[in-house]
Amino acid sequence: xxxxxxxxxxxxxxxxxxxxxxxxxxxxxxxxxxxxxxxxxxxxxxxxxxxxxxxxxxxxxxxxxxxxxxxxxxxxxxxxxxxxxxxxxxxxxxxxxxxxxxxxxxxxxxxx
Amino acid sequence: xxxxxxxxxxxxxxxxxxxxxxxxxxxxxxxxxxxxxxxxxxxxxxxxxxxxxxxxxxxxxxxxxxxxxxxxxxxxxxxxxxxxxxxxxxxxxxxxxxxxxxxxxxxxxxxxxx
Numbered sequence: 001x002x003x004x005x006x007x008x009x010x011x012x013x014x015x016x017x018x019x020x021x022x023x024x025x026x027x028x029x030x031x032x033x034x035x036x037x038x039x040x041x042x043x044x045x046x047x048x049x050x051x052x053x054x055x056x057x058x059x060x061x062x063x064x065x066x067x068x069x070x071x072x073x074x075x076x077x078x079x080x081x082x083x084x085x086x087x088x089x090x091x092x093x094x095x096x097x098x099x100x101x102x103x104x105x106x107x108x109x110x111x112x
Numbered sequence: 113x114x115x116x117x118x119x120x121x122x123x124x125x126x127x128x129x130x131x132x133x134x135x136x137x138x139x140x141x142x143x144x145x146x147x148x149x150x151x152x153x154x155x156x157x158x159x160x161x162x163x164x165x166x167x168x169x170x171x172x173x174x175x176x177x178x179x180x181x182x183x184x185x186x187x188x189x190x191x192x193x194x195x196x197x198x199x200x201x202x203x204x205x206x207x208x209x210x211x212x213x214x215x216x217x218x219x220x221x222x223x224x225x226x
Contacts (some may be wrong), residue, residue, distance in 0.1 A: 034214055043202055043217035089154065100215060104154040
């Protein structure tokens with residue numbers, strides 16, 4: 001079946017540091033890939049997405065590239081801010097499918 | 113404003129007392145789904161609906177019921193809640209069954225069953 005594996009958290013960084021959160025997936029066919037962000041006390045929000053191999057999703061300074069050869073979709077940001085502190089979820093949707101499969105989430109804490 | 117609205121935000125109840133968590137969306141989305149979020153387990157799908165009167169089980173449906181009588185509403189029913197259903201619940205919706213566009217999530221319902 002489909003599955004998503006994320007790096008364990010929490011991840012603690014200083015402001016302006018470089019961020020990488022690793023995500024790998026297992027899926028049949030050609031899934032779409034997503035990163036969602038959950039701020040404290042809120043629901044999940046779509047951060048970025050990529051629908052086919054080699055696509056790069058980007059939003060708010062975050063980027064992730066759909067790598068089919070390594071089945072990965074790592075999230076990166078060049079310079080994090082305190083306001084980026086949240087839980088980040090990697091997810092996939094099978095091609096033409098009707099369900100999102102989520103990873104377990106990675107908590108990011110950014111300190112001054 | 114396009115949104116998914118869940119009520120209540122917080123609920124404490126006793127074992128065996130039936131409860132309903134409501135979910136409503138104003139985006140005319142066909143697809144709606146319920147998830148529960150537990151530490152170390154991420155989000156797991158409970159039930160989903162592809163349109164009015166069409167519902168199906170997700171990964172963890174035991175102990176839950178849903179209905180989809182109108183396109184905008186998708187209530188989650190716990191007929192006899194138990195402590196292992198203590199969790200954070202999210203309703204989500206999407207345009208069609210092609211999730212390339214992602215989901216819109218509600219703000220969550222934190223349920224405690226004592």
